[in-house]
Amino acid sequence: MSLIKSMEMNREVNSLIASAPLFNGLQKSYLQELVAICEPQLLPKGQLVFSEGDKGNGFYLVQSGRVKIYKVSPNGKEQILHIFGEGEPFGEVPVFAGQSFPAHAVSLEKSRLLFFPRQAFIQLIEKYPAMALNMLAVLSRRLRQFTVMIDSLSLKEVPGRLAAYLLYLSKQQDDAKKIELDITKTQLASLLGTIPETLSRMLAKISNQGMVELNGSHIVIIDRPALEDLASLGKMDI
Amino acid sequence: MSLIKSMEMNREVNSLIASAPLFNGLQKSYLQELVAICEPQLLPKGQLVFSEGDKGNGFYLVQSGRVKIYKVSPNGKEQILHIFGEGEPFGEVPVFAGQSFPAHAVSLEKSRLLFFPRQAFIQLIEKYPAMALNMLAVLSRRLRQFTVMIDSLSLKEVPGRLAAYLLYLSKQQDDAKKIELDITKTQLASLLGTIPETLSRMLAKISNQGMVELNGSHIVIIDRPALEDLASLGKMDI
DNA sequence: CGCTCCGTTGAAACGGTTCAACCCACGTGG
DNA sequence: CCACGTGGGTTGAACCGTTTCAACGGAGCG
Numbered sequence: 001m002s003l004i005k006s007m008e009m010n011r012e013v014n015s016l017i018a019s020a021p022l023f024n025g026l027q028k029s030y031l032q033e034l035v036a037i038c039e040p041q042l043l044p045k046g047q048l049v050f051s052e053g054d055k056g057n058g059f060y061l062v063q064s065g066r067v068k069i070y071k072v073s074p075n076g077k078e079q080i081l082h083i084f085g086e087g088e089p090f091g092e093v094p095v096f097a098g099q100s101f102p103a104h105a106v107s108l109e110k111s112r113l114l115f116f117p118r119q120a121f122i123q124l125i126e127k128y129p130a131m132a133l134n135m136l137a138v139l140s141r142r143l144r145q146f147t148v149m150i151d152s153l154s155l156k157e158v159p160g161r162l163a164a165y166l167l168y169l170s171k172q173q174d175d176a177k178k179i180e181l182d183i184t185k186t187q188l189a190s191l192l193g194t195i196p197e198t199l200s201r202m203l204a205k206i207s208n209q210g211m212v213e214l215n216g217s218h219i220v221i222i223d224r225p226a227l228e229d230l231a232s233l234g235k236m237d238i
Numbered sequence: 239m240s241l242i243k244s245m246e247m248n249r250e251v252n253s254l255i256a257s258a259p260l261f262n263g264l265q266k267s268y269l270q271e272l273v274a275i276c277e278p279q280l281l282p283k284g285q286l287v288f289s290e291g292d293k294g295n296g297f298y299l300v301q302s303g304r305v306k307i308y309k310v311s312p313n314g315k316e317q318i319l320h321i322f323g324e325g326e327p328f329g330e331v332p333v334f335a336g337q338s339f340p341a342h343a344v345s346l347e348k349s350r351l352l353f354f355p356r357q358a359f360i361q362l363i364e365k366y367p368a369m370a371l372n373m374l375a376v377l378s379r380r381l382r383q384f385t386v387m388i389d390s391l392s393l394k395e396v397p398g399r400l401a402a403y404l405l406y407l408s409k410q411q412d413d414a415k416k417i418e419l420d421i422t423k424t425q426l427a428s429l430l431g432t433i434p435e436t437l438s439r440m441l442a443k444i445s446n447q448g449m450v451e452l453n454g455s456h457i458v459i460i461d462r463p464a465l466e467d468l469a470s471l472g473k474m475d476i
Numbered sequence: 477c478g479c480t481c482c483g484t485t486g487a488a489a490c491g492g493t494t495c496a497a498c499c500c501a502c503g504t505g506g
Numbered sequence: 507c508c509a510c511g512t513g514g515g516t517t518g519a520a521c522c523g524t525t526t527c528a529a530c531g532g533a534g535c536g
Binding site: 477478479480481482483484485486487488489490491492493494495496497498499500501502503504505506 | 507508509510511512513514515516517518519520521522523524525526527528529530531532533534535536
């Protein structure tokens with residue numbers, strides 16, 4: 001690799017690390033050390049990053065593209081736990097809890113990742129407690145997300161989960177009424193803990209009831225209060 | 239409070255903090271500081287510790303007794319997320335992620351807790367990175383547990399979750415064939431994401447099929463391989 | 477062009493919940 | 507000491523939401 005290329009890459013890596021929430025508020029000198037220990041990876045679409053049960057010797061940060069984290073049932077059904085995009089870390093659990101990855105990870109698109117080796121990263125944490133606090137914040141937020149997911153799976157039915165997800169998407173996208181599904185409906189089904197057929201029917205239902213308008217991956221929220229009712233009640237009338 | 243009493247209490251608190259996994263491997267001087275910042279609490283059975291949405295200004299450690307962490311659906315159904323016993327911390331999420339508690343907490347028995355105020359604890363972490371690493375390990379383990387729970391709820395049916403829980407209990411209790419439910423069956427149902435009626439039927443079913451023998455809260459595993467099949471397949475034949 | 481992947485729709489089957497009734501063990505108070 | 511209420515547990519029957527299986531349409535791509 002030429003020196004020019006390497007410097008250019010370093011600059012990219014640098015800016016990503018500087019902007020990732022995980023490394024928020026860190027001094028420049030810390031960031032330099034992070035750049036020094038990380039290893040870039042380029043993945044084609046659909047590339048397996050790790051499987052459930054693999055030994056984890058470090059964690060990853062998404063530089064570009066997207067990665068899904070998921071579990072698989074014996075009969076092949078998938079449950080998506082997360083879809084991570086630019087600036088988000090994943091695969092940290094084995095770094096701190098030991099043992100192996102609790103789920104699978106594959107790229108959804110052509111993606112660039114940064115890999116942080118366990119030992120080197122832990123040494124950094126020991127030197128710089130601010131980094132530890134950031135990582136604690138990341139894991140805590142993820143725990144919070146999981147409690148919501150468990151709550152939904154256990155206590156709400158599919159229409160409720162769907163409505164909650166649509167409202168969540170709307171909030172993400174500037175509280176707009178027009179929202180854009182950034183994943184396929186099959187993936188959305190898997191994220192909501194159901195199957196494409198059921199999702200299709202539920203979308204049709206809330207569309208027929210005038211809560212939303214459908215247009216492929218383009219959805220317009222018509223009756224937000226009705227969706228909010230659905231999301232909190234978790235049940236569908238009629 | 240008399241000086242004697244106070245010293246005695248301090249000794250108890252001391253030994254608990256020294257033995258809690260969260261504070262594993264810490265030097266004595268650190269432990270002293272922990273003792274200094276924590277605030278003991280005594281709870282009767284059924285006492286609410288915090289509710290979902292409450293602002294969290296610190297976390298708790300169970301000194302004795304047990305505490306359940308749970309969510310509630312609008313129609314009153316409970317989903318238990320954890321049941322924590324002696325030496326286990328809970329309520330850490332708001333400490334690091336900010337915001338409020340993601341679930342409710344009540345004591346299942348008369349219990350003693352230690353409360354660690356957020357600010358004082360964060361200052362300790364900043365001074366002693368080893369404590370940060372321990373906390374990261376705790377949160378990571380909890381994330382792993384949640385992935386298993388989500389997997390179960392989404393991909394397995396009730397008999398599968400029940401079998402998995404029985405095997406887990408057996409492993410906890412020295413891999414014995416005779417196991418003892420340490421919670422009521424209603425609570426177990428809530429932990430498995432179902433209702434007491436369904437749990438009762440499923441227990442009856444696996445008992446009729448000769449996999450286990452039932453005797454109140456006393457269960458004997460007869461056919462372990464069959465249970466393991468159930469747990470991994472998640473489906474029940476016949 | 478023909479393949480595959482995604483999405484949709486229908487009918488039947490399944491698993492779980494709901495509702496209601498009932499039992500039992502336990503503790504309380506008359 | 508017995509009557510009574512309460513909470514946990516069990517059982518049956520009807521009901522409901524979701525999955526399964528099968529068939530089909532369309533978009534994208536080699």
